[in-house]
Amino acid sequence: MEQQITIRQIAKLAEVSRSTVSRVLNNHPSVRPEVRQRVLEVIKEQDYVPQAAARSLASRRTNVLTLLIPRSSAFIFTDPFFSLTIQSITEACTARDYSLMLSMATGAEERSFYQRVLRSRITDGVLMLSSDIDDPILPLLINDDMPLVLIGSHPYLQPMYSVDVANRDGAAVAVEHLLRLGHSRIATITGPLQMNTAIDRRDGYKQALLKAGVGIDPQLIGEGDFTQEGGYSAMRTLLDVQPPPTAVFAASDMMALGALRAIYDAGLRVPDDIALVGFDDIPIASFATPELTTVRQPIQRLGATAATMLLDHLEGNPPAIHHQQLKPELIIRKSCGAF
Amino acid sequence: MEQQITIRQIAKLAEVSRSTVSRVLNNHPSVRPEVRQRVLEVIKEQDYVPQAAARSLASRRTNVLTLLIPRSSAFIFTDPFFSLTIQSITEACTARDYSLMLSMATGAEERSFYQRVLRSRITDGVLMLSSDIDDPILPLLINDDMPLVLIGSHPYLQPMYSVDVANRDGAAVAVEHLLRLGHSRIATITGPLQMNTAIDRRDGYKQALLKAGVGIDPQLIGEGDFTQEGGYSAMRTLLDVQPPPTAVFAASDMMALGALRAIYDAGLRVPDDIALVGFDDIPIASFATPELTTVRQPIQRLGATAATMLLDHLEGNPPAIHHQQLKPELIIRKSCGAF
DNA sequence: GTTCCATTTGGAACCGCTCCCATGAATACT
């Protein structure tokens, strides 16, 4: 590896001072156009790229964001939802000249991880994927004044930047759709109830039933964990309830796929015997058999919005709205029996 | 945000020099145990974490690896394969005190991206996801002597660190299994053929057929793109071939799921009318209907091995073996009709 | 032709850490 080119050499070649080169690099206005031009030419010619570490040390900014995945959300790694979120965040960062760091807070090392990655000033801000309500890392971040945007929402840590899908409404719309189709024994498979997302979707389910004057049968509420396996076993339990449900709202597509499988294994058919609606609209949803009716999350916008909020905040334009709600959309396919 | 604690203050409090504190931080042997102890106590007490930028600037190391996703592999964001790879890499990095950066080389910006992220010395090394054979970024990396491990393999850039699954063998085993079940009209849906992975799997298919004395019918080779949509449309074309195939080997599970759908839409059944085998063993594979027979990639080991190779290399223990081949495994379920 | 002010520019002091080298203390050897 040849000797790294430094700002000094650029300065010398362009016959200006280091300060001026630095100003050019940082788009400082007070550089005469012809000088700026000359410096830029030398930079290009020499293929010069300023060294990140030196820059950060002097400027106290790193141009790096961190996507933090709490260990409690480790299941997310099997969920396509995740990939798409990452993709949109990466793109938003790249577009604004930031890099994205990925971190998992894994179990016991949480604390030391936190230290190493976040206190070392390696990152300018954190995007945190929705997590357990009582995740211990959240207070640490807030206490440290770490710029933070939550993807998801939190019940009582209110004045915090966050982006979320209107989970309650989305769930309600799904259940209303099932009601409209004539169902009254509607079950739900929830996510893990220490997660706010899971609670909201369950509440949307309840809300829709109550509004329609349909009572809530606790037996028809099964708890899953957002995975296929969870959906499968929750569904098996629900199938044993008497009288059995005629429709199921699963709080995620992955769980819906698991439920689908359980229903199939029990010798029943979707939607003929049981109608099924999911949540997320992950790519496989439209390729399942039958195609899955589901509540579409604007996944890409979710990530992009969160990143944008954080970047705006970091660059001195604090977003006026602290909590952004994106609207989900009911996508009607075959599994609900509407056709 | 309170004033950052520096190494100076730790030094003063522990009544030693900055040098000694630095030695303690870097596990340098020549510090008397009792002094080391004292310093560590002060560090803990003050909750001190050395600042990454300063460290990097002085030491010329960042403790950051970058996972590079070529734009040609953007489809990967809908593939669960990806999430699991990321997870295992993240874990491997964390375990060795490295952070992971995520980068996509997106289209036209490829070059400038390359500059910004890689030439700025923001990363110590790169893990690159398998890509087009002629991806322009590969030569750039090699030319810059950037420490690099390829996840996948490359046909002629040989003396490069890489980790791969034995794709050809895996494909061959799958096809041999279909042959053993009595099929002779076996089709394949390949990945995009500018990718080495896709070529290898197709070659495994051919190899198995030839070895069994079954001729290769070009009509039975459909090109997909590793996505469900691609699998779907490739399968539709294959269904029109006369005489039609009685079995299909899809070079990825996502394509197999698409193919499954196409077969179903055509009013045919798997495995009764057409036997189907996939590749990858992503989590949904076992939840499909019918459960998908597939070639399991040790996805987690793939990522972990790649990260380990790179870290070993960076830390001065260059792995003896440049190209690691991991063995895939045929997982027999329902879709091939073996039961 | 001065004076004044705004604009550009250069110099120098950091930013917080690492690491080489010199120093001094402690131990080993003759």
Place this chain on the structure above:
DNA sequence: AGTATTCATGGGAGCGGTTCCAAATGGAAC
């Protein structure tokens, strides 16, 4: 006891940028 050697420590010079401040430059206004 004196000298050589080893080991632990401190001091200082970077690492490659940014940024404050003061100086230089060049017009405009008088």
